[in-house]
Amino acid sequence: MEEEVRKILEENGVKQVLCAFTDVRGYLMTFSIPAREFIEGNTFDGIGFDGSSIRGFKTIEQSDMVWMPDPKTLRVIPWENDPLQKSAIMFGDVYEAWAAEQADCDPRGYVAKRMEKQLKDKGLSVIFGPEIEFFLFEKIDPTRLYWDLWVSPNGGAGDSWGPPRVMPESRELEAGWYVIRPKEGYFRPPPEDTTVAYRNELVHYLEKLGIIVEYHHHEVATAGQVELDFKPMQLVDVSDAFYLYKFAAKNVAALHGMMAVFMPKPLYLDNASGMHVHQSLWEGEPFKGKNIFADPDDEFMLSQKARYYIGGLLEHAKALTALCAPTINSYKRLVPGFEAPIYICWSPRNRSALVRVPMYHRKPSAIRVEYRGADPSTNPYLSLAAMVAAGLDGIKKKIDPGDPIMEDVYELSESQKRELGIGELPTTLRDALDHLATDEVIQKVLGSHIFDAFMSIKIDEWNQYCLYITPWEIMKYLDI
Known part of the structure; x- marks a missing residue:
């Protein structure tokens, strides 16, 4: 899947990737990573960010968190035609420091994915x-x-x-x-x-x-x-x-x-x-x-x-x-x-x-x-x-x-x-x-x-x- 992401980014001339998740309230949060970091770098290992600045996530003394990309969600933004602005968006899940475990403050990864797994376990x-x-x-x-x-x-x-x-x-x-x-x-x-x-x-x-x-x-x-x-x-x-x-x-x-x-x-x-x-x-x-x-x-x-x-x-x-x-x-x-x-x-x-x-x-x-x-x-x-x-x-x-x-x-x-x-x-x-x-x-x-x-x-x-x-x-x- 990671190779497919790299291929899509290269073939579409994508310059920036909007990395997306939501806060507890339901507001969409994004930050940008140059596409080359996905193509050539180790961004699939996760990106660190300040969880204390996201509503409902962490207090300042526990602020280090990691955004982990979900490669299958990559989408090239279709209305961007300027080559300098060509962007994609990708959802991800939020993990605790060191990406050691799923963060219990993440609506997508902790609540929605957990419910899907519970359903799947029951067939x-x-x-x-x-x-x-x-x-x-x-x-x-x-x-x-x-x-x-x-x-x-x-x-x-x-x-x-x-x-x-x-x-x-x-x-x-x-x-x-x-x-x-x-x-x-x-x-x-x-x-x-x-x-x-x-x-x-x-x-x-x-x-x-x-x-x-x-x-x-x-x-x-x-x-x-x-x-x-x-x-x-x-x-x-x-x-x-x-x-x-x-x-x-x-x-x-x-x-x-x-x-x-x-x-x-x-x-x-x-x-x-x-x-x-x-x-x-x-x-x-x-x-x-x-x-x-x-x-x-x-x-x-x-x-x-x-x-x-x-x-x-x-x-x-x-x-x-x-x-x-x-x-x-x-x-x-x-x-x-x-x-x-x-x-x-x-x-x-x-x-x-x-x-x-x-x-x-x-x-x-x-x-x-x-x-x-x-x-x-x-x-x-x-x-x-x-x-x-x-x-x-x-x-x-x-x-x-x-x-x-x-x-x-x-x-x-x-x-x-x-x-x-x-x-x-x-x-x-x-x-x-x-x-x-x-x-x-x-x-x-x-x-x-x-x-x-x-x-x-x-x-x-x-x-x-x-x-x-x-x-x-x-x-x-x-x-x-």
């Missing part, structure tokens, strides 16, 4: 197909956000819509053409949808990075919200693809003077960006072995083990939310009225449920469950591994998910929801952290170091938020 595998949504903006000036000037006193209820001025004027507004109204953007064609050319270009580059896109479209929110879905992969590969997807989306946008924004809820009173996660459990390799979730004799083509897996997801949903929706802004998405899954229940076809069973094709290989409670601010190495742990716990304990909810949960009364045993996801990051703090199954998959580091980082984030005085508070309370 199992799992595949994921995330639907990653994001916004394409021309620019955002955080010092000039005008939303508070038009927010109505009743919090936006009724007909008090104003222009979504947190998003700068889009190209169609400048051209005097069409306006995609809030919550009316789904599947809009050009010229209303001005993101088609960008998406086509992004698909081209993603496929050169080995990420095969199945389809893409404008999403529900106003001008600029898009989604590109790629073919399912196993846990580590799909998490790597998640970061390549974001990396490509941001860089291709920057080439055109725009911004790809993965913040879950950037616009007030419009739909947010989620990440619905399709998943299925297999005996052996995916699409070669048996789909454990499929039962051709069942009404929904769903096996009993799939139901138990769903039971596990629902049982651990409140703790999962801390990892799947890990920002304060995530909880501005998890509210009624914007297609976000806030109710803990499951159902076939029904997008008001937290866990949905898609019913598109009656064939065993297509049967899967969709967990709708994640967003693109997540660290997938952690959250996807935690979903598997929750599902497997459901199978192990035979957790009954209850009857599927066949009605629109948003339309049920409070007494009806209580009668059906439908709970709600946490409403704030702090609430979710409290649930994570009591969930031993999810803590175990993270390991003690990442659990402690994640809790510390996020509680600090919550405390910072609680101290900040927002423009909304000034508008609401200045005249008390």
Whole structure:
């Protein structure tokens, strides 16, 4: 594999290699190594770096760490045409000093790879197909956000819509053409949808990075919200693809003077960006072995083990939310009225449920469950591994998910929801952290170091938020 890497670097004239990993929060970290160090040097033995400068990794007295490349992940960056700038990107795992052992602070190597190994030891595998949504903006000036000037006193209820001025004027507004109204953007064609050319270009580059896109479209929110879905992969590969997807989306946008924004809820009173996660459990390799979730004799083509897996997801949903929706802004998405899954229940076809069973094709290989409670601010190495742990716990304990909810949960009364045993996801990051703090199954998959580091980082984030005085508070309370 190392010889293949050297050959690719030489044949493509690559000058620099971006060495990639993530911190505990889920931010992509990179540093550059001249390609000649991979071609002629001993870089495959690992590169040292300062772990105390990475959030959630090490304290200063334990700061020496080693990044170990994963050669099979090498990708030449396809949009770089300047010979002086020609670069590649490669993921790696993080090791302790002397590269003696896998570091327990590394989301990819310690959490995701460990979960994959546990599955393999049982003769199992799992595949994921995330639907990653994001916004394409021309620019955002955080010092000039005008939303508070038009927010109505009743919090936006009724007909008090104003222009979504947190998003700068889009190209169609400048051209005097069409306006995609809030919550009316789904599947809009050009010229209303001005993101088609960008998406086509992004698909081209993603496929050169080995990420095969199945389809893409404008999403529900106003001008600029898009989604590109790629073919399912196993846990580590799909998490790597998640970061390549974001990396490509941001860089291709920057080439055109725009911004790809993965913040879950950037616009007030419009739909947010989620990440619905399709998943299925297999005996052996995916699409070669048996789909454990499929039962051709069942009404929904769903096996009993799939139901138990769903039971596990629902049982651990409140703790999962801390990892799947890990920002304060995530909880501005998890509210009624914007297609976000806030109710803990499951159902076939029904997008008001937290866990949905898609019913598109009656064939065993297509049967899967969709967990709708994640967003693109997540660290997938952690959250996807935690979903598997929750599902497997459901199978192990035979957790009954209850009857599927066949009605629109948003339309049920409070007494009806209580009668059906439908709970709600946490409403704030702090609430979710409290649930994570009591969930031993999810803590175990993270390991003690990442659990402690994640809790510390996020509680600090919550405390910072609680101290900040927002423009909304000034508008609401200045005249008390």
